[in-house]
Amino acid sequence: MSTPSMIRRGLLATASALALAGLMTPIAQAQTKLPLRISTPAVADDWHAKMWTVFKDSLEKSAPGEFDVQINLNASLFKQGTEPAAMARGNLELSSISAFDIAKLVPEFSIFTAGYVVQDPQQQQKIFNGPIGQELFKTVSEKMDVTVLSTIYLGTRQVNLREVRNVRTPADLKGVKLRMPGSKEWLFLGEALGATATPLAFGEVYLGLKSGTIDGQDNPLPSVRSAKFYEVTKQIVLTNHLVDGIFLAIANKTWNALTPAQKQKVQTAATAAALFNNENRIKEEGQIIDFFKQQGLTVTTPDQAAFRTHVQQVYLNSEYAKVWPKGLVERINAVK
Structure with a gap:
């Protein structure tokens, strides 16, 4: 036979259980989110840092509650160049990797x-975004255990000289300590x-x-401005000698x-x-000449x-x- 005190204890126990369940629900929900840790050496005011916020916002709209996107700038999570190995080991989900990083393991790159x-x-x-990319990215996936999702335009490198000279062909740069x-x-x-290439x-x-x-020195024009080389x-000299890019990639372990x-x-x-990055960077480069x-x-x-x-001939030889x-x-060369 139940006494009033037993009923009260039962009600309190039920209330406590419900309260505990209520507290645990958000925790349980948080644990179901898939963590997507991002490591990048980019500084906050650069377009290829800001683009990660666009990535995060897009996922929050299309997949609310599914992902926990964590953006780590300034190489604060992994040192620049070590991200591919971290992704291959399963210690990092996403990063932007350079052609130089890829070429270490995929020489044809x-x-x-x-x-x-x-x-x-x-x-x-x-x-x-065409057949060439598909073929090379397949090899990247096989050899590096990462999947490339998109190509990021990093800038076009130009020659910047301390004295004006008439530069029409490569012969006109002879003797220039670049x-x-x-x-x-x-x-x-x-x-x-x-x-004459000079390391510095x-x-x-x-x-x-x-x-x-x-x-002189060579860099994309936004870097010339930010470093005040002007x-x-x-x-x-608008040589346009290297159209540089990085590649937004995800660990295969995460992707699969x-x-x-x-x-x-x-x-x-x-x-x-x-x-977002590409449009803003191209716009900035177009305005910066003025x-x-x-x-x-x-x-x-x-x-x-x-x-x-x-x-191209020098490289081919x-x-x-x-x-x-x-x-x-x-x-x-045939891609137009």
């Missing part, structure tokens, strides 16, 4: 570290352009230009665990992120066809080209 292979951002997208990043691939590119840390370039240790140079519907949502988010002219710099356009023919699939240069 080194073709995209060579000068004048990709002509402009529009061709870049057509190459990687600062390049220190790796052998970058130095080879500088020599292929006709200059990025943080030392401003002083090197000011003092005359170097005669203060110590007098000319921009998704449902077909989830894969579609993640792919759509990656495409939206790439489009800025340099206002700063008093001379902006010239050389014979880009002469540069392209010369540089080098050790680098030996690992490129036969006919790939011609196939890329």
Whole structure:
């Protein structure tokens, strides 16, 4: 026979159980979210950092409650260049990886570290969104255990000189001490352009230009502005010698665990992120030339066809080209 005290204890126990269930529900829901950790060396005000917010917002709209997207900027989660290995080990879900990173494990991809292979951002997208991209990304997936979702336009590198000179062909850069990043691939590119490639840390370039240790440097124009190289140079030569890109990629372990519907949502988010970055970066590059002219710099356009023919021939006669699939240069050149 139940007493009033027993009834009260029963009611309290039931209430406690319901309250505990209510507290646990959000925790349980949170645990069902699939974590998508993103590691990037990009700084907050760069387009290829902002694009990850577009990626996150897209998933929150299309798949509310399904993913826990965690954006880590400034290489705060993984050091730049170590992301592919982290994804292959299953320690990281998403990152943007460079052609140089990919070429370490997929040598044929080194073709995209060579000068004048990709002509402009529009061709870049057509190459990687077409049959060539499909074939190469399949190999990337097999060898690196990551799936490339979209191609990010990083900028087109130009030559920036401390003194004005008439540059029409690679021969006109003879004797010019052109600062390049220190790796052998970058130095080879500088020599292929006709200059004397000079390795120098990025943080030392401003002083090197000011003092005359170097005669010039190469970078995408937004980098020239942000580093204030225009203060110590007098000319921009629009060589367009390297259309640079990075690749938004997801670990195969993560990708293969998704449902077909989830894969579609993640792919759509990656495409939206790439489009956001690419459109804004192209717009910025188009407007920035006026800025340099206002700063008093001379902006010239050389014979880009002469540069392209010369540089491609230098690469084709080098050790680098030996690992490129036969006919790939011609196939890329044919993409319009």
